[in-house]
Amino acid sequence: MRMVALTDRKWAIGKGGDLLVRIPKDHQLFLQETLGCHVVMGRKTFESLPGKQPLYGRINVVLSKDPSFSPKGVMICRSMEEVLKRLADVPRDRICVIGGESIYRQFLPYCSTADITAVDYVYDGDRFFPDLDRDPEWKLAAESEEETYFDLAFTFRQYKRIAGGKKHMQQIS
Numbered sequence: 001m002r003m004v005a006l007t008d009r010k011w012a013i014g015k016g017g018d019l020l021v022r023i024p025k026d027h028q029l030f031l032q033e034t035l036g037c038h039v040v041m042g043r044k045t046f047e048s049l050p051g052k053q054p055l056y057g058r059i060n061v062v063l064s065k066d067p068s069f070s071p072k073g074v075m076i077c078r079s080m081e082e083v084l085k086r087l088a089d090v091p092r093d094r095i096c097v098i099g100g101e102s103i104y105r106q107f108l109p110y111c112s113t114a115d116i117t118a119v120d121y122v123y124d125g126d127r128f129f130p131d132l133d134r135d136p137e138w139k140l141a142a143e144s145e146e147e148t149y150f151d152l153a154f155t156f157r158q159y160k161r162i163a164g165g166k167k168h169m170q171q172i173s
């Protein structure tokens, strides 16, 4: 499974329930990386999508324990185990974990790739991605040339898990 996120220099991803910044080229890449995939997200991230509508062209898998949360057009899962079970037959590289913090942290052990848009700036964030630079199980495998959006500099980074994930979907299903 892959994680996809935009982070700042300190791995912040959001503030007050919203993204830190919107960068058109990051959005384009997010589309390319996720179209046709199962995208796994938390209820708060789902509710932050424009119009609280599912992302088109993708199967939206949303985690929530709230029985009253039942939007149309999404696959609702009540636990991480339910996600792993229901997606057991989906090729792993077609499953993208797209946030927010609680979901990245829970799914990290199941993921082998993280596609990070790394913004060279420090925001006053209140939600964070796990720091993969300090995690001995992960390494920076590739990084693009630096790009800019107005005065913001950013790169596209790919992190890879060094050894196989601790847990595997097959073991769960």
Ligand SMILES: NC(=O)c1ccc[n+]([C@@H]2O[C@H](COP(=O)([O-])OP(=O)(O)OC[C@H]3O[C@@H](n4cnc5c(N)ncnc54)[C@H](OP(=O)(O)O)[C@@H]3O)[C@@H](O)[C@H]2O)c1
Pocket: 004, 005, 006, 007, 012, 013, 014, 015, 016, 017, 018, 019, 020, 041, 042, 043, 044, 045, 046, 048, 063, 064, 065, 066, 069, 077, 078, 079, 080, 098, 099, 100, 101, 102, 103, 104, 106, 127
């Ligand atoms: N920069 C990026 O790339 C990026 C991407 C995505 C999101 N974000 C940001 O991240 C922030 C949101 O992150 P967050 O951690 O606050 O919220 P979140 O992970 O999006 O959603 C949390 C909610 O998901 C549900 N949930 C989590 N684990 C569950 C489990 N094991 N079983 C069932 N339900 C579960 C719960 O919903 P219930 O309360 O309904 O039970 C929980 O309150 C926002 O600021 C957003 O903009 C940034």
